[in-house]
Amino acid sequence: MISFECDYNNGAHPKVLQHLLETNSKQSLTYGFDEWSDSAKEKIRNVCNAPEAEIYFLSGGTQTNMTVIDGMLQSYEAVISAKTGHINIHEAGAVEFTGHKVIDLPAHDGKMSAKELSDYMNWFVNDESTEHLAQPGMVYITYPTEYGTIYSAEEISNIYKVCKEHGLHLFIDGARMGYGIMSLKSDIDLKFIASHCDVFYIGGTKVGALCGEAVVFPNKAPKHFFTTIKQHGALMAKGRLIGIQFDALFTDNLYLDISKHAIEMAEKMKQLFAKKGYKFFLDSPTNQQFVIVPNDKMIELEQQVMFTHWEPYDAKNFVCRFVTSWATTDEDLKILSEIT
Amino acid sequence: MISFECDYNNGAHPKVLQHLLETNSKQSLTYGFDEWSDSAKEKIRNVCNAPEAEIYFLSGGTQTNMTVIDGMLQSYEAVISAKTGHINIHEAGAVEFTGHKVIDLPAHDGKMSAKELSDYMNWFVNDESTEHLAQPGMVYITYPTEYGTIYSAEEISNIYKVCKEHGLHLFIDGARMGYGIMSLKSDIDLKFIASHCDVFYIGGTKVGALCGEAVVFPNKAPKHFFTTIKQHGALMAKGRLIGIQFDALFTDNLYLDISKHAIEMAEKMKQLFAKKGYKFFLDSPTNQQFVIVPNDKMIELEQQVMFTHWEPYDAKNFVCRFVTSWATTDEDLKILSEIT
Amino acid sequence: MISFECDYNNGAHPKVLQHLLETNSKQSLTYGFDEWSDSAKEKIRNVCNAPEAEIYFLSGGTQTNMTVIDGMLQSYEAVISAKTGHINIHEAGAVEFTGHKVIDLPAHDGKMSAKELSDYMNWFVNDESTEHLAQPGMVYITYPTEYGTIYSAEEISNIYKVCKEHGLHLFIDGARMGYGIMSLKSDIDLKFIASHCDVFYIGGTKVGALCGEAVVFPNKAPKHFFTTIKQHGALMAKGRLIGIQFDALFTDNLYLDISKHAIEMAEKMKQLFAKKGYKFFLDSPTNQQFVIVPNDKMIELEQQVMFTHWEPYDAKNFVCRFVTSWATTDEDLKILSEIT
Amino acid sequence: MISFECDYNNGAHPKVLQHLLETNSKQSLTYGFDEWSDSAKEKIRNVCNAPEAEIYFLSGGTQTNMTVIDGMLQSYEAVISAKTGHINIHEAGAVEFTGHKVIDLPAHDGKMSAKELSDYMNWFVNDESTEHLAQPGMVYITYPTEYGTIYSAEEISNIYKVCKEHGLHLFIDGARMGYGIMSLKSDIDLKFIASHCDVFYIGGTKVGALCGEAVVFPNKAPKHFFTTIKQHGALMAKGRLIGIQFDALFTDNLYLDISKHAIEMAEKMKQLFAKKGYKFFLDSPTNQQFVIVPNDKMIELEQQVMFTHWEPYDAKNFVCRFVTSWATTDEDLKILSEIT
The missing domain is CATH 3.40.640.10 (Type I PLP-dependent aspartate aminotransferase-like (Major domain))
Incomplete structure (x- = not known):
């Protein structure tokens, strides 16, 4: 996964x-x-x-x-x-x-x-x-x-x-x-x-x-x-x-080159979530992104991708943390895009 | 004093x-x-x-x-x-x-x-x-x-x-x-x-x-x-x-008798401050009373009675703590009454 | 006692x-x-x-x-x-x-x-x-x-x-x-x-x-x-x-006067023990004296005077600590003398 | 070295x-x-x-x-x-x-x-x-x-x-x-x-x-x-x-195989030192050996091999620790043998 x-x-x-x-x-x-x-x-x-x-x-x-x-x-x-x-x-x-x-x-x-x-x-x-x-x-x-x-x-x-x-x-x-x-x-x-x-x-x-x-x-x-x-x-x-x-x-x-790669992956990930209509808990310019996910969608996502359950946003939504790193690949993002 | x-x-x-x-x-x-x-x-x-x-x-x-x-x-x-x-x-x-x-x-x-x-x-x-x-x-x-x-x-x-x-x-x-x-x-x-x-x-x-x-x-x-x-x-x-x-x-x-005395003194002190129009920071039913005192009045009081400068209330007033104890006397309150 | x-x-x-x-x-x-x-x-x-x-x-x-x-x-x-x-x-x-x-x-x-x-x-x-x-x-x-x-x-x-x-x-x-x-x-x-x-x-x-x-x-x-x-x-x-x-x-x-008194009492106590043939664990010039007491004598003494059981000296004797203070009296020493 | x-x-x-x-x-x-x-x-x-x-x-x-x-x-x-x-x-x-x-x-x-x-x-x-x-x-x-x-x-x-x-x-x-x-x-x-x-x-x-x-x-x-x-x-x-x-x-x-190797090396090292007349500070059956080395010899050895200066043995000799490990080679011992 x-x-x-x-x-x-x-x-x-x-x-x-x-x-x-x-x-x-x-x-x-x-x-x-x-x-x-x-x-x-x-x-x-x-x-x-x-x-x-x-x-x-x-x-x-x-x-x-x-x-x-x-x-x-x-x-x-x-x-x-x-x-x-x-x-x-x-x-x-x-x-x-x-x-x-x-x-x-x-x-x-x-x-x-x-x-x-x-x-x-x-x-x-x-x-x-x-x-x-x-x-x-x-x-x-x-x-x-x-x-x-x-x-x-x-x-x-x-x-x-x-x-x-x-x-x-x-x-x-x-x-x-x-x-x-x-x-x-x-x-x-x-x-x-x-x-x-x-x-x-x-x-x-x-x-x-x-x-x-x-x-x-x-x-x-x-x-x-x-x-x-x-x-x-x-x-x-x-x-x-x-x-x-x-x-x-x-x-x-x-050190800085691989950090830059993680940032590029994070920017792509942000766009990917934004395009699908997800809102963000806050505006993060780095490799940790906090996405507001409906509870039922979160349960569905858990079957296919690992992320952190940060905290409840409200009764129906959860703040989920998605993190890129020096090791994140375009292939990872492609899969993420297909399932979100 | x-x-x-x-x-x-x-x-x-x-x-x-x-x-x-x-x-x-x-x-x-x-x-x-x-x-x-x-x-x-x-x-x-x-x-x-x-x-x-x-x-x-x-x-x-x-x-x-x-x-x-x-x-x-x-x-x-x-x-x-x-x-x-x-x-x-x-x-x-x-x-x-x-x-x-x-x-x-x-x-x-x-x-x-x-x-x-x-x-x-x-x-x-x-x-x-x-x-x-x-x-x-x-x-x-x-x-x-x-x-x-x-x-x-x-x-x-x-x-x-x-x-x-x-x-x-x-x-x-x-x-x-x-x-x-x-x-x-x-x-x-x-x-x-x-x-x-x-x-x-x-x-x-x-x-x-x-x-x-x-x-x-x-x-x-x-x-x-x-x-x-x-x-x-x-x-x-x-x-x-x-x-x-x-x-x-x-x-x-x-132990409880002398505690009771302190409470009686505190109740009298509350009335004393209230009668003179002072407001309280909060409603305390015990021996510590938090009185809102205008800054200039506070400076005046300091010359005649000791109390604790708790915290600023706003630009013009300060929260002052006045405390009674088993040792507080009616005479103490009388003097306090005269100077406040 | x-x-x-x-x-x-x-x-x-x-x-x-x-x-x-x-x-x-x-x-x-x-x-x-x-x-x-x-x-x-x-x-x-x-x-x-x-x-x-x-x-x-x-x-x-x-x-x-x-x-x-x-x-x-x-x-x-x-x-x-x-x-x-x-x-x-x-x-x-x-x-x-x-x-x-x-x-x-x-x-x-x-x-x-x-x-x-x-x-x-x-x-x-x-x-x-x-x-x-x-x-x-x-x-x-x-x-x-x-x-x-x-x-x-x-x-x-x-x-x-x-x-x-x-x-x-x-x-x-x-x-x-x-x-x-x-x-x-x-x-x-x-x-x-x-x-x-x-x-x-x-x-x-x-x-x-x-x-x-x-x-x-x-x-x-x-x-x-x-x-x-x-x-x-x-x-x-x-x-x-x-x-x-x-x-x-x-x-x-x-402070020093009452300390001096304790030392005087300690010196008398030392002589008292020495006269009766007790040996000392070490030579202490202050108010704590460490006396070597035969085990059976120690048990007898315990009935009449309080002292500290310091440590075993050998199989038959124990090091017992006797301490004077500013409050020690000649009367205390007299009783001690009678029972040791 | x-x-x-x-x-x-x-x-x-x-x-x-x-x-x-x-x-x-x-x-x-x-x-x-x-x-x-x-x-x-x-x-x-x-x-x-x-x-x-x-x-x-x-x-x-x-x-x-x-x-x-x-x-x-x-x-x-x-x-x-x-x-x-x-x-x-x-x-x-x-x-x-x-x-x-x-x-x-x-x-x-x-x-x-x-x-x-x-x-x-x-x-x-x-x-x-x-x-x-x-x-x-x-x-x-x-x-x-x-x-x-x-x-x-x-x-x-x-x-x-x-x-x-x-x-x-x-x-x-x-x-x-x-x-x-x-x-x-x-x-x-x-x-x-x-x-x-x-x-x-x-x-x-x-x-x-x-x-x-x-x-x-x-x-x-x-x-x-x-x-x-x-x-x-x-x-x-x-x-x-x-x-x-x-x-x-x-x-x-x-884990145990490589440990065994270190012990074999240590046994050879012991013999090597013993043959040359060195005494040991104590009898160690494991990979740490404590060898008594004359001070002037110790200074000479330091130029060619690293070891630990453990503690002075007496005015003329020092206890030196020589340690083997899983990585010690026969070649290491050969060199050690030549210089000790």
Whole structure:
């Protein structure tokens, strides 16, 4: 059965696998000190225009979020997220498990508003009982968001400005970074990201790798961050596994090229649904599309294609998520077109 | 200067202090195994009609909340609270510090709705990604709430019913329990509380004691709860300090009598403000009153009386909290009347 | 029955209780911002010759240890303790509960050796896998120790020197500080302590108070330590309760005077046991004495006096701990003399 | 340069990589619900003779230890380990990070003694202050140990017996499980392991995989263990990555065959060193060998072969660890022979 359920239900991009194959017989240093990790880091520094960046490879998104957030925050600090942020819902309380409160602000199609962030911080610093509250230490946003939407350059700049006013770190979760940057609506690139936050990660798992996220500190990583990674169970003994994959992904622009392909497939899919009269739950310019499907049609579709049942829209319709990826083919879309 | 800032800005009720005095020269067992703690527990069991209840004395509210919640939850579980719940705001992230997420539901004048709790749980159990979410394990409500409001017997029964349907513990934070029960609007007593939740605490700090909260498990405490208390830094070496105080508070109905006094003072204070044309932010039937005060009047009042600056009401007015307690006198109200 | 079980089985010293009594009817600021807390802090600063010291009052020893240690360490750091240190055994894993490893070094009658600390740190910094280990961030010692022994001025100086060489905080747990300083063998005072560590606490619970420990940062407290206290459930709403007690204890040298009394009683008790031919488990110059008692004699004694069963000495004898305090009387010793 | 530094400095065994290659183009369910994970689990159940076993795939050793230990312990419980246990030293305090104390018992060439475990537990249950101590909830042993030694069937049986007497879980860390079982000295197999503990894991990272450890609960996993995995950041989105590798490793006895090869290489290496007159730090029957090397010879060797500098033996000699693996070749040994 074809699947539009998510962007991590395939193996690796062939070039990624190829690089694992061609390097397999070589011995290497462990824990990420291998030559391919070094090479991948250098390539990422270049594309980010961040020659001093410190880079670490972790294996998955939740792990990365909990390790980065706990690693950068003091233990009395909290992280601010949009209410729909991944760390606030779908990570089983992993951030709280490390001891930190997630303070949620309203989400607007998945996005935080710089104005509301500023209002919150102004309330916070002026409240009589400020010292009785968890101290905000970081702002967490996702690019693109859990709803496929993206921040404009201006929106990110404004959020970062508020962060700097209040001494907050800005962390951008880029589990689907490529799909955001290659969106037709995007006005930013990795250079912009690297110069407008304190830490971000470039997601590999959802963009062509078997596993792996590249955490980038454009300036400086927290002291003993390597130990923090180990302490969180996030240190790969064979660090090369992730280094090799990112080395392939950042060779010849592969990461962004395959992201672009996913966007092209998503645009075609949007047109396909629109033509048949489906409405969208919101306007997503990336690879996740949220389609309003009548309940009986949804049951029929389930027999032929996999997708995510997001949430009820009303008594008669359901919001269904259809996701493209680097691996989506025109053939997949053709079948989807025939059955929707 | 007179103060209506809170209900814990006095020393102890004279009878409480008297009991400390008259027992001072006796040696005792430590860690709560003294005779007065035993006596206090027995008196609380009686008034709660809970002969099997297990009772522990802790020193303060945040400490009690974090210890009870962490002690009853499995480490993968979260606690559900109204958005304005004390644990969700004014406890510096103490619950998250113990590793648990606080899931917030809407607050209605400080109260959780049984219907919204039920809706949330129904969504939770039916969601595709349920196992990726923090598992709700407990519901936390305050009686009275942070806004001075109280649940009716029916409302608590309904919440407890939802809890039992979904295997959730119900925990009632009674930091101001006496002031809730003695409210003119209350239709419950300690017997009702003890038979409609899994654990609750009777606040001493705000109702006549120097410190101390009595945690009551009407049926059974979690295994090794004594060790859990120690592990949370909440075990008093001289447990007698709290036991003696509760022994006094639960002799001759002192706890409820002094609570009743605070309510009488609060009712007089309400009339006093109402007569002068002040409006209230909400209708509170307990000892905390939230009065809307013009900004310039507020600045004037600050010179003569202490109160809490709660939050801005609009551009020209502020919500100010005035609190009575067991120690409030008619003289205090007379002065308040003259200056407002 | 008379009791030599511990030094916290009495009420408060009469002058402490008297101060609670005479201040009881006054209203005050909360959370430790009351006048008596201010006064007590000033008196402690004076006696410590530490005019810039930041002081916080917490309610008990385990709570103080976990809050200070967690508050001063980065989350990837561990604390080094003698194997017999209180935090390593009798605190139910409270330090680990806050996420930090306790690294144990050998104990010599309860004391850590500066040499062994230095050796450990030299091993640590030279080990190939240093970054895979919890990073030592603090050294924890007790004065006096759990075995009643005390460090000399030279020993503390040497330990502090190693700490400074390796960037470690030194924390001195003074749950029984008075009994250490007033020991006939002691060559230090509070001024010495305050200038030879980064943080220490002066125990009140075991030296005349109902509860309370005074945490002293001779130079600077960690940022937002007030919030950290709240987050650990250790903030007293009626902070005055502890402030008033320390205000009394540090008036007219009361704290040290009553400590001296306990030492005098301990010296008499030692002679009493020695005269009757008992041997000691170790040579303690403070208020805790560890007496080797034949098993059958121990069973006989239990009928007439309370003490602690420390540990088996050999098949026929047991180590029994007898403790004096500020409240021990000559009459108590007379009875003890008759029955031993 | 040839390397005997560790057993995870190679890529994957060719058959493991081959299986990744041949499955790469197929779509699958995520989070470990793919067909290859199912197949691998079934094969492991068969070889363990544990048809009801619940199996989870995690990515690395420290992660597995912290997740299993935290997942099985109540929050007031501690884990008992030999002093040299991996969780007690080389995991950066990851277990303590999850809130649990590691109680250490003496290590005898890396092994815990059933007798000493029994003695400890008998002391624990009889101690007067038992409820003030972290409650032991689990025993952790490694097979083989960090020193390459292995427990006999009788030794494991005895430890497991003590565990059952005291209600402790037994957890066997099998990061190098294959190298233990295939040791010439081993008298156990996976069936024995599966019937003599409550949980264990079969290490893949060090035995032919790129990453991955198979956690086996022979009877029942803790409730919501999937959520616990997610909460610890240990859930792989593309769970297939590990499932496919274990599917290969447990096809046609590959896992044990390649382990056997490593043992054969280790035996040859031992003879090689012995012939040249080197002494061993201890007698290891598995793939890790601890050789006593004169300091000047060590410096010479470093130029031509990689190994681990374990610890100083005495002023003139160093303990050096040489490790074989599934990937070690006769050619490697030939070179080693020439230079030692």
